[in-house]
Amino acid sequence: MSQTFNLPDVGEGLTEAEIVSWRVAVGDIVEVNDIVCEIETAKSLVELPIPYAGTVGELVAEEGETIEVGQPLIRISGADDDDAEQAEEKPQRGKKQEASEKKSGEKKTGAEKNGTARAAQTSEDQNQALVGSGPKADTAKARPRTRHTVPDLVETVHLPEETPAARTGFHTGDIADIVAKASPPVRALAKRLGVAVWELVGSGRNGQITRDDVERQAREKKALRESGKQPKGGVPVPGRQQSPGDVGLLYDGPREENVQVRGVRKATALNVSASASNIPHVSVFKEVDITRTMELRQALKNDPAYQGLSVSPMLFAAKAIIWAARRNPQVNATWHDTHYTLRNYVNLGIAAATPRGLVVPVVHEAHTYSTQGLAAAITQLTDDAREGRTTPGEMQGGTISITNIGPLGLDFGTPILPPGQAAIIALGAVRKKPWVVDGQVVPRGVMVVGGSFDHRLIDGDLAGAFVSDIAAVLEQPGLLLD
Amino acid sequence: MAEAHAEQPAPIQLLDADGKLSHHPVYSTYIEQLDDAALRDLYRHMALERRFDAEATSLQRQGQLALWAPAQGQEAAQVGTIAALKPTDRVFPTYREHAMALYRGISAEELMATFRAVRHTGWDPNAYNFNNYAIVLASQTLHAAGWAMGINQDLRSGNLPRDKAADEIVLACLGDGASSQGDVHESMVFAASYQLPMLYFIQNNHWAISVPTSTQSPSPLANRATGYGFEGLRVDGNDVLASYAVAKHTAEQLRNGQGPKLIESVTYRMGAHTTADDPTKYRPSEEVEHWADRDPLTRYKTWLENESKATEEFFEQVEQEAAELAAELREAVQTMEPIDIERVFDTVYTEPHRQVQAEKAWLKDYEAGFAEEETS
Numbered sequence: 089m090s091q092t093f094n095l096p097d098v099g100e101g102l103t104e105a106e107i108v109s110w111r112v113a114v115g116d117i118v119e120v121n122d123i124v125c126e127i128e129t130a131k132s133l134v135e136l137p138i139p140y141a142g143t144v145g146e147l148v149a150e151e152g153e154t155i156e157v158g159q160p161l162i163r164i165s166g167a168d169d170d171d172a173e174q175a176e177e178k179p180q181r182g183k184k185q186e187a188s189e190k191k192s193g194e195k196k197t198g199a200e201k202n203g204t205a206r207a208a209q210t211s212e213d214q215n216q217a218l219v220g221s222g223p224k225a226d227t228a229k230a231r232p233r234t235r236h237t238v239p240d241l242v243e244t245v246h247l248p249e250e251t252p253a254a255r256t257g258f259h260t261g262d263i264a265d266i267v268a269k270a271s272p273p274v275r276a277l278a279k280r281l282g283v284a285v286w287e288l289v290g291s292g293r294n295g296q297i298t299r300d301d302v303e304r305q306a307r308e309k310k311a312l313r314e315s316g317k318q319p320k321g322g323v324p325v326p327g328r329q330q331s332p333g334d335v336g337l338l339y340d341g342p343r344e345e346n347v348q349v350r351g352v353r354k355a356t357a358l359n360v361s362a363s364a365s366n367i368p369h370v371s372v373f374k375e376v377d378i379t380r381t382m383e384l385r386q387a388l389k390n391d392p393a394y395q396g397l398s399v400s401p402m403l404f405a406a407k408a409i410i411w412a413a414r415r416n417p418q419v420n421a422t423w424h425d426t427h428y429t430l431r432n433y434v435n436l437g438i439a440a441a442t443p444r445g446l447v448v449p450v451v452h453e454a455h456t457y458s459t460q461g462l463a464a465a466i467t468q469l470t471d472d473a474r475e476g477r478t479t480p481g482e483m484q485g486g487t488i489s490i491t492n493i494g495p496l497g498l499d500f501g502t503p504i505l506p507p508g509q510a511a512i513i514a515l516g517a518v519r520k521k522p523w524v525v526d527g528q529v530v531p532r533g534v535m536v537v538g539g540s541f542d543h544r545l546i547d548g549d550l551a552g553a554f555v556s557d558i559a560a561v562l563e564q565p566g567l568l569l570d
Numbered sequence: 571m572a573e574a575h576a577e578q579p580a581p582i583q584l585l586d587a588d589g590k591l592s593h594h595p596v597y598s599t600y601i602e603q604l605d606d607a608a609l610r611d612l613y614r615h616m617a618l619e620r621r622f623d624a625e626a627t628s629l630q631r632q633g634q635l636a637l638w639a640p641a642q643g644q645e646a647a648q649v650g651t652i653a654a655l656k657p658t659d660r661v662f663p664t665y666r667e668h669a670m671a672l673y674r675g676i677s678a679e680e681l682m683a684t685f686r687a688v689r690h691t692g693w694d695p696n697a698y699n700f701n702n703y704a705i706v707l708a709s710q711t712l713h714a715a716g717w718a719m720g721i722n723q724d725l726r727s728g729n730l731p732r733d734k735a736a737d738e739i740v741l742a743c744l745g746d747g748a749s750s751q752g753d754v755h756e757s758m759v760f761a762a763s764y765q766l767p768m769l770y771f772i773q774n775n776h777w778a779i780s781v782p783t784s785t786q787s788p789s790p791l792a793n794r795a796t797g798y799g800f801e802g803l804r805v806d807g808n809d810v811l812a813s814y815a816v817a818k819h820t821a822e823q824l825r826n827g828q829g830p831k832l833i834e835s836v837t838y839r840m841g842a843h844t845t846a847d848d849p850t851k852y853r854p855s856e857e858v859e860h861w862a863d864r865d866p867l868t869r870y871k872t873w874l875e876n877e878s879k880a881t882e883e884f885f886e887q888v889e890q891e892a893a894e895l896a897a898e899l900r901e902a903v904q905t906m907e908p909i910d911i912e913r914v915f916d917t918v919y920t921e922p923h924r925q926v927q928a929e930k931a932w933l934k935d936y937e938a939g940f941a942e943e944e945t946s
Contacts, residue, residue: 096633099846120900121628132848139632476939 090165091140092148097157098127098134105129106154107161116144124162140164270297281306289344352445360504367423371502372551373538376559377523378404382533384565388459397463398470401535402438402492405515405558406462407568409488410434410455412557419511419554420487423545428510437489437506438466440473447473448506450486459568494518500536510542511551513558537562579790581836582816583806587864589872597815600654604814606879612653612810613874614888616645616867619669621892622678623841625899626668626685630845634903636687639666640841643808646866647773647835649673650813651741654821658699658737662714665703666773667743674698678895679902688909708751711770714742715757718766736825739767747778749794750786761830762798769820770795770832773807775839780852792834800830807837808866838864911937 095105105127112124121137124144128134145165149155270278270285274297278285283305290297337343349357381404388399413420413434422429436454440447449469451457457465472478488510491503494517503512516536523532537559541551561567584601585591591601623642630638641648648669652661663670671681676693683692684703691702704710718740724730730738748754749772761768772791776783787794795802805816813835820831838861842849849858874880915930 094633096631098631098633100637121625131846132842132851134631134848136631137628139628139634 090145090163091142092160092163093124093136093138093140095127095149095155095157095159095161096136098136099129099131102129102131102157104154104156105134107149107151108133109151110147111135112144112147112162114144114147118142118144118164136161138162138164142166269295270302274299274302278302283309286346287342287344289346295346352442352447356446359507363504363507367505368543369502369505369540370543370546370548370551371538371540372548372555373500373536374552374555374559375534375536376563377525377532378518378535378562379533381562381565382518388463393460394463396467397460398467399463400492401494401515401518401562402490403459403463403466404562404565405490405492405513405537406436406438406451406454406466407459407565408558408561409436409490409513411561411568412554413488414455415557416550416554418550419541419546421510421545422487422508423510423542428545431487433487435485435487437483437486437509437512438469438473439489439491439503439512440470442473442476442478444476447478447483448486448489449473449478449482450484452485488512490515494535500538502538503540505540505542510545511539511554512541513537513539513555535562579804581804581806581834582812583809584812584815585809585869585873587808587869589869589876591811591873591877594815596819597812600815600818601811609874610880610884612649612814613867613870613880614891615649615653615669615673616810616870617888618892618895619645619649619672620867621896622672622899623668625896626682627841627845629900629903630685635682635685635845637844637846638685639844640839641666641668643838643840643861643866644773644775645669646810646870647807647813647837650810650815651771651817651833651835654814654817655739655741656737659739659741659821660714660717661700661741661743662710662717663701663703663743664707664710664745664748665705666745667703670743671698671700674700676700677902678899679906682899682903683906686903686906688906690914708744708748708753708757711742711744711748711754711757714740714768715760715766718761718768719764721767722764735767739769739821739824741769741771743771743773745778746772746774746776746783746786746791747781749791750778758795758798758800758830758832762800765827765829767824767827768830769817769824770830771817772832772834774834774836775807776837776857777839777843777849777853779843779847782853790834792832795830795832798830800832802832802834804834804836807835808861808864808869810866810870837866 097103098105106129108126108128110125112118112122118124118138119141120139123135124138126133126135142164143166144162146163148160148162155161269290269292270288275285277283277299278297281302283302285297285302288297288301288305289295291301292298378401381401385399385401385404388394417430417432420431420434422431433453434455436451437448438451440449449472451462451465451469454462454465469478469482472482486506486509489503489506489512491512492515493501494515497517499516499519501514501516503514505512514537516538518533518535520531521534522529523534524530525532538555539551541554546554582594582597583592584594584597620642623640626635626638627640629635644666648667652670652673655661657674661667661670661674665684668681676698680692683689693700693702695701701710701713704713721730721735721738721740725732725735742757744754754770758770760766761770774783774791778786783791790802790804792802792804803816803820806812816833820833824831840858840861871880871885911933912930915926915933918926
């Protein structure tokens with residue numbers, strides 16, 4: 089049994105280090121704190137002392153190699169004395185046991201009353217816990233989110249109008265009061281005039297609540313009081329229904345409310361406004377009979393190879409997009425003003441509505457997948473997105489995107505292009521419609537397929553050709569056999 | 571740096587780098603009053619800190635501590651000074667007063683909670699009359715002045731008798747770098763204006779991370795006291811006997827109500843500023859060698875041996891005790907419980923506070939939103 093010493097973060101927030109030189113070789117006997125190697129980080133040259141005693145079993149990294157913090161550096165085996173106990177302790181602590189202990193939240197119970205064993209075990213746990221793997225845990229390998237939490241402190245604060253008098257000091261103050269954008273003199277003024285600053289919408293720079301805002305509110309309140317009328321919404325007007333005490337709101341809540349913009353909502357807002365203002369969009373649509381695709385879909389659903397996979401019109405549309413991109417290369421590109429970049433591959437962005445908001449994970453190298461492989465990839469990505477597990481990396485690098493608005497019951501829409509892409513395809517709902525086939529009106533499964541394109545690069549004819557190619561595949565999926 | 575200091579008044583020294591004791595009309599008397607056991611104890615505390623420091627540095631290199639600020643080289647300055655104080659005197663440390671903290675009885679576990687990053691602080695300041703480490707440079711000098719003003723108020727209001735107040739002087743620790751901070755200026759102005767029972771103890775270890783003291787001030791830091799109207803002394807911080815005697819003498823003056831004083835303890839940081847920097851990148855190796863020859867433990871050990879004040883057995887005992895302390899430190903660090911995040915919120919205000927409670931609830935909800943463990 090051996091102990092592994094992982095590369096620690098010897099600075100503050102370092103992520104990697106280069107092995108400059110080894111001071112020990114395999115077979116050497118080492119004591120705790122013996123220097124085993126010298127590493128160079130972004131900050132300094134550091135000599136690393138070993139936390140275990142025993143015999144050097146393996147030097148995992150080579151001199152000159154750069155390894156990440158938390159990666160194995162050296163293994164020490166055949167420990168003696170105390171360390172032998174530690175080493176023997178390990179086999180009893182198999183992975184399963186560790187996992188179950190972690191789950192139950194009990195790290196030190198049961199048989200582990202022996203102090204040394206406890207120290208050894210905790211040491212092992214903590215070795216993992218502190219700096220050894222810290223920086224990595226913070227980045228790409230963050231624990232997955234399983235659900236969405238209320239994103240901020242502000243949005244749920246509702247206070248009846250009559251409370252300001254009770255709000256005397258900071259300690260009893262409300263959160264919304266504290267985060268409302270008003271300077272201390274304006275807050276003091278508001279307090280004096282009996283105006284609730286958290287109910288105001290600031291007219292100042294960056295939404296700052298100004299003196300004028302407070303005074304105007306105070307004047308309006310005063311006018312209402314003097315006229316004996318209720319606030320605006322509650323002014324009795326013939327023909328308006330009003331129950332006693334009802335100030336005339338749509339639902340239970342404050343009359344106006346400022347909600348902080350954060351997270352996915354904020355990112356989406358930035359992306360779509362940049363895209364909408366920089367890219368001249370052009371949209372085209374085509375109605376298509378996808379009965380054959382729906383028949384094929386049913387066949388695949390019955391195929392055991394597709395067990396557990398989502399086989400939706402989206403899958404066939406994805407295949408169709410790849411097929412059509414091969415025939416219309418210019419849609420698969422990025423505009424740079426002085427030039428544009430043609431992409432000879434498809435990284436397919438899949439727009440997904442999630443509890444966190446709109447997320448567009450990407451199937452990288454989508455053109456290399458079989459139909460079954462693509463189904464698996466899309467299923468995985470959309471599941472991850474809905475459960476909030478999509479990493480930032482998985483949302484980058486898309487070349488063409490697809491958005492399925494059919495499940496929303498919609499027939500067509502004009503999507504906004506994700507930044508850096510020139511084409512996004514939207515799929516409508518599949519509806520049974522009367523359709524003319526061979527001169528006969530028959531019920532067929534019909535869908536609108538269309539999308540938005542970067543008009544700087546793609547004119548109506550190209551957009552039309554691309555959408556028509558996609559439609560052709562959806563109408564006759566046999567085309568994919570080429 | 572050594573050349574620059576040659577022009578400056580020589581620091582008060584009793585024991586030279588070779589371990590030879592000289593006589594001083596004022597300060598030598600304080601040493602003469604120490605019996606052999608007390609003299610040995612000074613060495614013991616310095617040796618314990620040195621071993622403790624080395625172990626802590628190793629633990630940081632092994633990923634067990636987030637950070638460590640080594641005090642190697644400054645043992646005599648710290649031990650000599652703290653030994654000259656009474657346990658009732660209040661200490662306001664920086665984040666490097668490890669020898670002082672250990673001297674006051676703060677345990678390895680208590681001392682390391684911050685460096686392991688599991689708690690903001692590991693000890694009760696009132697239990698040791700030793701404030702929590704101040705990471706924000708120089709802030710502790712303001713806290714110290716405030717504390718000393720409190721003592722004066724208690725005196726004036728009759729809550730604290732004069733003789734008892736004499737047992738509660740305030741030690742404000744700072745470094746050469748922090749001495750340039752505005753907080754220190756304000757603290758000294760107040761200390762002088764109110765004639766506070768404060769001893770400013772500057773450990774001039776020559777480097778404020780990578781900035782040399784010569785950049786901080788063209789004249790000795792001790793001279794700054796004159797500008798505020800109180801006395802400043804320079805002492806050889808690598809001489810534990812001078813450090814003790816000067817601090818003892820100055821403390822007596824403070825106990826007699828003779829206002830604030832300043833001691834600049836001229837010493838040298840042998841290690842890095844913290845484990846996050848590389849001193850070889852900013853200071854010459856000759857300078858480090860120069861100071862290695864002036865090591866505080868070596869010269870004192872030489873003197874104790876030459877004067878037959880300690881036997882070989884004593885030094886072996888100290889070494890054994892230091893090894894045990896290092897083992898205790900290692901054990902303490904590795905078995906430390908992870909941070910109790912709720913405590914962070916619960917200790918902001920003495921009474922429940924709505925904003926803090928809302929933030930606590932939010933974090934709880936946020937944490938609960940993660941999967942139990944990563945599926946790999």
